[in-house]
Amino acid sequence: MMARLEPLSAQERDFAAEHHNIVYKFLHVNKFSIEDFYDIAVLGYLQGVRAYLSREKSKANIPFTVVAWGYMRAAVQQYFNKQDAAKRIPPELILSLDIMDEDKVFFDHIYEDQYMENVAIEQQVLETTVKAFPQMQQAIIWCKLDGMSNREICKELGILDGKFYREMNKIKATTERLIGRRKDK
Numbered sequence: 001m002m003a004r005l006e007p008l009s010a011q012e013r014d015f016a017a018e019h020h021n022i023v024y025k026f027l028h029v030n031k032f033s034i035e036d037f038y039d040i041a042v043l044g045y046l047q048g049v050r051a052y053l054s055r056e057k058s059k060a061n062i063p064f065t066v067v068a069w070g071y072m073r074a075a076v077q078q079y080f081n082k083q084d085a086a087k088r089i090p091p092e093l094i095l096s097l098d099i100m101d102e103d104k105v106f107f108d109h110i111y112e113d114q115y116m117e118n119v120a121i122e123q124q125v126l127e128t129t130v131k132a133f134p135q136m137q138q139a140i141i142w143c144k145l146d147g148m149s150n151r152e153i154c155k156e157l158g159i160l161d162g163k164f165y166r167e168m169n170k171i172k173a174t175t176e177r178l179i180g181r182r183k184d185k
Contacts, residue, residue, distance in 0.1 A: 004063040016049045026072045037076065061183060067144065095179025108162075129178075137171050140164070 008016060023045050029032050032041070049073030052064050130141050136157070143153040154164050 002073045008050070012049050012053055015053060016046060019049075019064060019068070020045075022068050023072070026069055031075075032076070037079075040075050041072045044072035046076070047071045073180075081152065085149070085152065133171065133174065137167050140167055141171065 005102075023038070023042050026045075027037055027041055046069050048068040051071065052062075052067045055130075080116070119148055130138050133141060136159075139157055140153060143156060148156065150161075150164060152160075157164075160168075
């Protein structure tokens, strides 16, 4: 997740302006359209400026160009990852625990093309329901609803696969109890 940038200090602004041509070189070498990717790359560049100037040791050992390119590459990669995740979100939000089964009841579609009031109420119900889960499970649920893969969620939340799957099993068990598919053990 890209961190929110605070305003640059005067020193950071001057340094960024002095080396700004690095952004255009990065876009040109990687064959990215300036029109489409400048905003993405420049945010990474500004993070690189801040990181480079905040680490005294790195200035002596690592050229600024290397730092800036790394941050710009990460920003562009994050953009592509979000685009891929967005493609995995179904047109209507579908919540299911597993494959549809005729004799089981599911909340198939939370959103349908109805009135905005219903959509707002459904969103509030969803948010209230998710808040009932522990914090880690909430984060996993929101990532899933954003269309992220299991691997992306583990990376985003900084957790190992085992922890992720244990939490998913807890989410599934709690959800099954809530909708009456399974009795408490």
